[in-house]
Amino acid sequence: MMLDRFYPIFDHADWLRRMLPLGVKLVQLRIKDQPDAVVRDQIAQSRDLCRAHGAVLVVNDFWQHAIEAGCEWIHLGQEDLDAADLNAIRKAGLKLGVSTHDDDELERVLSMGPDYVALGPVYPTILKKMKWEQQGLPRVTEWKARVGDIPLIGIGGMSVARAPSALQAGADIISVVTDITLNADPETRVREWIEVTR
Numbered sequence: 037m038m039l040d041r042f043y044p045i046f047d048h049a050d051w052l053r054r055m056l057p058l059g060v061k062l063v064q065l066r067i068k069d070q071p072d073a074v075v076r077d078q079i080a081q082s083r084d085l086c087r088a089h090g091a092v093l094v095v096n097d098f099w100q101h102a103i104e105a106g107c108e109w110i111h112l113g114q115e116d117l118d119a120a121d122l123n124a125i126r127k128a129g130l131k132l133g134v135s136t137h138d139d140d141e142l143e144r145v146l147s148m149g150p151d152y153v154a155l156g157p158v159y160p161t162i163l164k165k166m167k168w169e170q171q172g173l174p175r176v177t178e179w180k181a182r183v184g185d186i187p188l189i190g191i192g193g194m195s196v197a198r199a200p201s202a203l204q205a206g207a208d209i210i211s212v213v214t215d216i217t218l219n220a221d222p223e224t225r226v227r228e229w230i231e232v233t234r
């Protein structure tokens with residue numbers, strides 16, 4: 037399956053309700069610090085919205101809920117992978133996207149046969165505190181050479197202006213949060229993203 041080159045991340049199904057009609061075809065639901073019932077409900081809403089719009093939904097972190105909800109994609113970071121049951125994930129037919137930030141992490145995930153590999157933060161991010169400052173574009177090129185045919189996601193500090201050079205450097209897909217969610221006009225920004233990535 038070919039994934040779209042534009043991969044926004046949102047923390048609530050309301051964002052999907054706004055953005056999917058604009059043509060978003062690949063989206064992540066990334067919920068933090070919410071009660072279990074809220075997480076389940078948000079996943080169910082997002083699943084239904086993505087189905088209605090022919091978009092791929094990736095659920096961050098909550099692999100058990102994703103299986104229960106009949107979702108198709110999960111994203112797991114390194115610590116998530118420590119706790120996850122990869123056999124159960126594969127048995128349920130879930131596709132697996134993973135985060136990487138250094139050589140050891142990349143080596144580890146390549147042995148798992150991931151369906152995409154994310155590298156970040158390509159540029160400094162304001163979304164969360166990380167021990168990596170920025171990877172830079174040469175690192176994107178290096179990662180693409182190492183992952184081969186596995187889709188490579190560039191994430192962290194991405195903007196419409198930065199997207200073309202990240203794609204040129206070897207990212208297959210660009211993932212983004214605050215360039216959209218903190219924008220004064222998120223709908224216009226999403227349209228610009230779609231234009232620059234298609």
Ligand SMILES: Cc1ncc(COP(=O)(O)OP(=O)(O)O)c(N)n1
Pocket residue numbers: 064066096097111112113114115116134135154155156164189191211
């Ligand atoms: C596309 C994409 N890349 C990286 C991440 C980060 O995942 P993780 O390291 O598990 O951190 P949290 O997002 O869970 O805080 C991601 N979610 N998506």
Ligand SMILES: Cc1nc(C(=O)O)sc1CCOP(=O)(O)O
Pocket residue numbers: 135136137155156157158160161162163164191192193194211212213214215
């Ligand atoms: C959720 C996340 N993971 C990253 C990683 O490097 O693994 S960077 C990141 C935040 C991306 O947000 P923004 O587009 O606002 O910088």
Ligand SMILES: [Mg+2]
Pocket residue numbers: 096097111112113116
């Ligand atoms: Mg995680």
